[in-house]
Amino acid sequence: MKAAPEMTLVLGGGGVTGIAxxxxxxxxxxxxxxxxxxxxxxxxxxAGSTVGAQLTSGLSLxxxxxxxxxxxxxxxxxxxxxxxxxxxxxxxxxxGSVINAARRVGRLAEKARTGSIxxxxxxxxARLPNHDWPExxxxxxxxxxxxxxxxxxxxxxxxxxxxxxxxxxxxxxxxPCVTLGDRLYMDGGIRSTLNLDLAPGSGPVVALxxxxxxxxxxxxxxxxxxxxxxDRPVMVITPDVATKRAQGRxxxxxxxxxxxxxxxxxxxxxxxxxxxxxxx
Numbered sequence: 011m012k013a014a015p016e017m018t019l020v021l022g023g024g025g026v027t028g029i030a031x032x033x034x035x036x037x038x039x040x041x042x043x044x045x046x047x048x049x050x051x052x053x054x055x056x057a058g059s060t061v062g063a064q065l066t067s068g069l070s071l072x073x074x075x076x077x078x079x080x081x082x083x084x085x086x087x088x089x090x091x092x093x094x095x096x097x098x099x100x101x102x103x104x105x106g107s108v109i110n111a112a113r114r115v116g117r118l119a120e121k122a123r124t125g126s127i128x129x130x131x132x133x134x135x136a137r138l139p140n141h142d143w144p145e146x147x148x149x150x151x152x153x154x155x156x157x158x159x160x161x162x163x164x165x166x167x168x169x170x171x172x173x174x175x176x177x178x179x180x181x182x183x184x185x186p187c188v189t190l191g192d193r194l195y196m197d198g199g200i201r202s203t204l205n206l207d208l209a210p211g212s213g214p215v216v217a218l219x220x221x222x223x224x225x226x227x228x229x230x231x232x233x234x235x236x237x238x239x240x241d242r243p244v245m246v247i248t249p250d251v252a253t254k255r256a257q258g259r260x261x262x263x264x265x266x267x268x269x270x271x272x273x274x275x276x277x278x279x280x281x282x283x284x285x286x287x288x289x290x
Contacts, residue, residue, distance in 0.1 A: 015213025016050025017289060019065075020206055021058025023199035024220025025181075025261025026085050027270045028057035029137075030078045031249055032218045033064070034271035037075040038278025044285055047071070051147040051210045053162070055198040057220060057261075059150040059178035060137050063171060066144030074139075078271035084136035085264040086129070094122070094183040102225040109158040111226065112200050116155030119182035119196045127186045134176045143171050151198030151205045152177045155187055160201035162208060163190065184262070206246070207234035214243040214288055221261065222248055245288045250277045 021032055036046060047065050054062030064074050090098060101114035124130075135141065143165035150163045152174070163174045169190045177188035177195040187196045198205060203221045215238065224230035235244055249257065253273040258266055 016211055017046070017213050018050050018209045018211045018215045019046050019052045019062075020204060020209050020215055020217035021052065021054040021061045022204040022217065022219040022221060023056030023058055023197065024203070025057055026082060026264050026267055027257045027261045028220030029060050030267040030270040031220050031253055031257070031274040032058065032061045033071075033074050033078050034274025035218060035247065035278050035281070036061075036065070037071045037271075038275035039282055039285065040071045041275070042278060042282035042286075044282055044289070045071070046216060050213065051149065053149045053151065053205065053209055054178065055151040055201075055203065055205045056179050056181070058218070059175045059198065060134075061218075062148050062150065063138050063140075063144075063175055066146050066148050067138065067140035069139050075271060075275065077139075079268045082137075082264050082267050084133055086125075086133060087264055088184050088262050089260045090181065090184050090262075094118075098183060108201065108226045108228050112153055112158030113156070115182050115200055116153070116158060116196060119180070119187050120155050120194065122183040124184060124186045127188075130185055131172060131176055134172050134179065138172065138175065141170070141172055147210070149208075149210065150174050150178045151201065151208065152180075152188075152190070152195040153198055153200040155194045155196050160198060160205065160208070161195070167191075181262075202229040202234060204231055204234065204246075206231060206244070207237040209238060212242065215245070216285065216288070217244065217246045219246055219248050243288055245285060247281050247285075249274070250280065253277055 256269040256273040
């Protein structure tokens, strides 16, 4: 008898509050008897790249959750606002394709003064309990600043895990771009905050989407869901009202991380029945 296809876990972008929400939700789902770790491939974008690397680090979900409750003092509080925000929005909202918009954002990202690369690398290192690539299948989405194209980085590319996560999390004009090989990369969320259409495998997909914002129809979650095909089961989970209240307006606000993690763990009880049905 042929084995059923593995489940793919897709983890989206959403800043430090997005990390807290995903880890809290995953811990809460485990409370309900649904442990999504090691069921199949994991694809992470931005905050989701951090979560993916943490999930495959060897720590338990309770340990990862506890790290969020302890706060994240190693994070550097920032926000995208003022002139940089206006430039970013203009680059995204001008007519044209997703690729062209990403190229415009890439030019802004390359010129921006965003602080020390070693300092930022230190933050990413503090996020990750294990700095080695896992044996399980983990892919991290980045965006090429010059071409505007997305790329999935895996252990086979030969780059350090810290650098791959830093590239996937390099919010334009907030954090420095990261060089991998001979290319310069920025946040994978510039292609899409979720990159659902890149989900590997052929089995069911569970996607955690801390942020659902899309500037172009092509990178909206609904369009990406359609691209996967109607015959592939997909469940996309987004923050509930209580979590959004805990998050506030700045996804880079590290002070609210413990509250967001708690709200997410409580939300998991609402999501568990539908998820159990999807996974059989």
